[in-house]
Amino acid sequence: MTVCEAPGKVYLFGEHAVVYGEPAVPAAIERRARVTAEPREDDHVRVTAEDLSLDGFTVEYTGGTGDRPDIDAPAPLVEAAMGYVDAAVRQARSAADTPDAGFDITVESEIPLGAGLGSSAAVVVAGIDAATRALGEPLDRAELADRAYRAEFEVQDGQASRADTFCSTMGGAVRVEGDDCEPIDAPNLPFVIGFDGGAGDTGELVAGVRELREEYRFAADTVRAIGDIVRDGEELLAEAVPEADPSRELLEELGDLMDFNHGLLAALGVSARSLDAMVWAARDAGAHGAKLTGAGGGGCIVALDPDAETPTALSYTQGCEEAFRAELATEGVRVVEP
Ligand SMILES: Nc1ncnc2c1ncn2[C@@H]1O[C@H](COP(=O)(O)OP(=O)(O)O)[C@@H](O)[C@H]1O
Ligand SMILES: C[C@@](O)(CCOP(=O)(O)O)CC(=O)O
Numbered sequence: 355m356t357v358c359e360a361p362g363k364v365y366l367f368g369e370h371a372v373v374y375g376e377p378a379v380p381a382a383i384e385r386r387a388r389v390t391a392e393p394r395e396d397d398h399v400r401v402t403a404e405d406l407s408l409d410g411f412t413v414e415y416t417g418g419t420g421d422r423p424d425i426d427a428p429a430p431l432v433e434a435a436m437g438y439v440d441a442a443v444r445q446a447r448s449a450a451d452t453p454d455a456g457f458d459i460t461v462e463s464e465i466p467l468g469a470g471l472g473s474s475a476a477v478v479v480a481g482i483d484a485a486t487r488a489l490g491e492p493l494d495r496a497e498l499a500d501r502a503y504r505a506e507f508e509v510q511d512g513q514a515s516r517a518d519t520f521c522s523t524m525g526g527a528v529r530v531e532g533d534d535c536e537p538i539d540a541p542n543l544p545f546v547i548g549f550d551g552g553a554g555d556t557g558e559l560v561a562g563v564r565e566l567r568e569e570y571r572f573a574a575d576t577v578r579a580i581g582d583i584v585r586d587g588e589e590l591l592a593e594a595v596p597e598a599d600p601s602r603e604l605l606e607e608l609g610d611l612m613d614f615n616h617g618l619l620a621a622l623g624v625s626a627r628s629l630d631a632m633v634w635a636a637r638d639a640g641a642h643g644a645k646l647t648g649a650g651g652g653g654c655i656v657a658l659d660p661d662a663e664t665p666t667a668l669s670y671t672q673g674c675e676e677a678f679r680a681e682l683a684t685e686g687v688r689v690v691e692p
């Protein structure tokens with residue numbers, strides 16, 4: 355039995371635009387998905403994932419290669435729910451060159467699903483790592499990140515960046531632009547997260563932005579403007595002292611860029627009433643900046659505030675189900691049981 359866990363993330367800047375080659379800076383947070391992989395004698399894959407519910411169904415299925423799980427829910431819903439775990443198993447089989455390897459897989463996670471905190475990337479990274487280790491074929495981090503990206507790319511119909519999967523693999527703050535991925539130094543940023551209890555479908559939201567961008571020049575310009583925000587943000591981060599508490603001035607400058615970034619994401623149609631309400635509640639409470647994180651449509655916002663006002667204000671905001679602080683996860687994927 356092999357157990358690995360990988361962190362979720364927030365985007366300081368750059369989600370969506372990163373899919374079209376602009377840079378992005380996500381940062382890993384201390385909320386993890388844990389995947390247990392146990393090789394089987396046969397070629398079946400049995401997945402136990404208690405957090406996955408489909409309109410009241412909890413998915414727990416036993417199926418042979420290519421079998422549909424035996425649950426009473428429409429196929430597209432089941433595929434959406436199981437897609438990332440299935441894709442991780444396919445990548446592990448291919449990496450270990452064992453197309454018929456069977457597994458018992460268990461997924462446990464502290465990351466809300468579809469909420470912009472990168473649950474899919476964390477599940478895929480931890481899943482591929484656990485499954486390849488269980489087969490005696492551990493991957494180095496570069497290959498693990500690459501295979502996790504390919505799994506997300508496949509599930510999201512060819513529309514994914516390397517940002518979430520690289521960040522979850524490496525931990526810390528990272529910079530991703532096209533195929534270039536690198537860890538970057540970051541100060542100790544005071545992240546506050548507000549969660550509306552809802553979710554958005556990454557594949558659908560990315561497809562929506564793609565259509566806008568193809569149809570309207572202003573949408574393509576908006577995507578490029580998000581890239582400009584990221585480039586400015588990177589310069590600010592490069593001047594900061596790594597792992598130290600950031601100055602107030604730096605927080606204000608980063609916060610202004612986050613505010614701009616949220617406005618541009620809203621212009622691209624990926625915000626939601628609940629996300630806007632939480633963003634404004636955070637700003638009114640004195641946060642230095644606030645924006646949605648991840649694909650949007652519902653889920654989480656991230657704000658910068660070292661003081662208690664923002665989490666308190668968010669917890670009283672209508673539409674905010676949970677408000678919490680998130681620590682930077684300096685360690686990426688890790689082995690819990692070899
Ligand atoms: N705990 C989990 N167990 C099984 N699958 C999960 C789990 N968490 C996330 N996933 C997979 O990831 C999908 C959500 O990913 P996505 O829409 O990209 O949102 P995000 O990555 O922002 O959380 C879920 O529909 C499911 O397929
Ligand atoms: C919208 C996007 O930039 C980030 C999606 O993040 P999440 O799955 O919502 O956590 C898509 C991508 O980079 O693949």
Ligand SMILES: [Mg+2]
Pocket residue numbers: 472473474475518556
């Ligand atoms: Mg995702």
